[in-house]
Amino acid sequence: MRGLFVTFEGTEGSGKSTQIRALAEFLREQGYSVVLTREPGGTPIGDQVRRILLDHANDEMHPRTEVLLFLASRAQHVEELIRPALKAGKVVLCDRYADSTLAYQGYARGEDVSELRRLIDYATGGLWPDLTFWLDLPVEEGLARLDSKNRLDSEALTFHRRVREGYKRLAAAEPQRWVRIDGTLPRAEIQEQIRKILLARLK
């Protein structure tokens, strides 16, 4: 039996991490075997790459270097953690994945989106999520919720607006995979919606 690969996407401060933790706890109570992970990172090698990516000391990083580091982290993540978990029939909940690369490095940073898709396919061996939740809210609202900013959080407002626009396009292009959730709703309501949709998929 193959498990279910579920990813969470959104601009900064969209509340993904809080939602994903509550969801993992709920699913475990329901008896599902759950792997909760995130990108960049998710493995010891990936976490080392994460530090390079988010460090303000690396403000001079070239956009292609940035892409390749996100993909290096992802390649390791897929082979070491995600694919084995799916093979074992688990539910994998991942905080950001390939769509973040398309939205941030592609639509926002301006790297060629179809080229990025090819590189992502190479890095992941073609593994795409079964289901993607997009917690959508105005970028100003999300940024106001952050208490510290990493290298990418510190990009200009226009950058984050392009990220949001990117998600909009990605979701529109693949409506069978994407579920948009109104990120301005109360936390409990968001969790309720996510649970309902996910349980329907798991049955």
Ligand code: TYD
């Ligand atoms: P993180 O602190 O995990 O942010 P968040 O809590 O918003 O998920 O930092 C991850 C940052 O990396 C975030 O700004 C999004 C960015 N990112 C990319 O630009 N490309 C990618 O492929 C991924 C996975 C993340």
